[in-house]
Amino acid sequence: MFETLLTAGDQFTRRQLQDEAITLMNAAIETTATTLAWTLYELTQHPEIEQRLRAELTAVCTGRPLSQEDLDRLPYSRQVLQEAVRKYGPAWMVTRIATRDIDLGGHHIPQGADIVWSPYLHQNDPAHFPEPATFNPDRWPPDRVPTTRDSLFAFGDGRRKCIGENFAWTEMQIILAAILQTWPRLRLVSRPPRPQTAITVKPDKLTISFGSS
Known part of the structure; x- marks a missing residue:
């Protein structure tokens, strides 16, 4: 990726390269790692979900x-991964700049104003997701056709939607499968983690034992 940026016909400035590096580090690593950490934690709390995952994986490969x-x-x-993204939505806050004057929900937003919104709050709103504190992968059956109000916004929407969304889902499925194929049991060793907001919503402390005991 960096080789492509450095050898591109239109040369990037040092600031542009720095911005791209930060984007790759934050979007390609931290959000994926955080989502997988929360997923593994939930599996330690819901052995029936872990067993169902393992059964599906065994049947396929x-x-x-x-x-x-x-x-x-x-x-x-x-x-399971969709529910982890919904409950813990790693990209908890998103910013946009209004490109023109607009009225939203009775509020006038002038051109150039910074707009901050939270996918995390939306995805934990009981008006859109009943019992939002409950980890329930069955919210997302394969034939589900979500409406705008009960969709995931962790990857954004519209023209500025995350370009790496499909890659992220693929990467997380592969890593989760590899973990389950390698280790026979997941067990929480530390206390239950508390969400900590930084760049992402990550566990403040999480130690999981991988093994048979």
């Missing part, structure tokens, strides 16, 4: 690594 072609045959793993 017993004794071999997961392949790209297997992903569509693992709908429940996608549901």
Whole structure:
């Protein structure tokens, strides 16, 4: 990626390269790692969900690594990850700049104003997601057609939607499958983590034991 940026016909300034580096570090690493951390924590709290995940994985690829072609045959793993994104929405705050004067919900927003909104608050609003504190992957059946109000906004929406969304889902499914194939049991060792807001909503402390005991 950086080689492409450095050798591009239109040369990037030092500031532009710095911005791209920060974007790659924050978007490609921290959000994915944070989502997987919360997912593993929830599996330690819901052994029935962990067992269902393992059963699905075993049925699809017993004794071999997961392949790209297997992903569509693992709908429940996608549901589990979607629910982790909904409940903990790693991108908890998003900013935009109004490109023109506009009225939103009875509020006048002048051109050039900074707008801050929170996917985390939306995805934990009981008006859109009943019992939002409950980790329930069955909110996301494969045939579900969400409306605007009960959609995930963790990746944004519209023309500025995260360009790496599909890559992120694929990456998380592969990593989650690899963890479950490698270790037979997940067990929480530390106290239950508390959400901590920084760049993402991450666990303040999380220690998980991987093994048979």
